[in-house]
Amino acid sequence: MSISSSSESSSDLDDEIGQFLLLKYVHDYYNAFIHKMPCRTYILDYKAYVMEILYGNMTACYEMFRMKKHVF
Secondary structure (H helix, E strand, O other), X not given: OHHHHHHHHHHHHXXXXXXXXXXXXXXXXXXXXXXXXXXXXXXXXXXXXXXXXXXXXHHHHHHHHOOOOOOO
């Protein structure tokens, strides 16, 4: 009797560990690939942002657009 109850409890423990690992994997996957925070949260709309960069610092403009102002 003790042998079967011991194997049942270890089987239950294995199932619980497997469920825990599965839930941890799903949680990690969700945080890494599905739940994403926006990397840019500009207050300006796109046109105003481009104009600010274009008419702002020359170096910042080149770094953002990878071309000089007169080419853009």
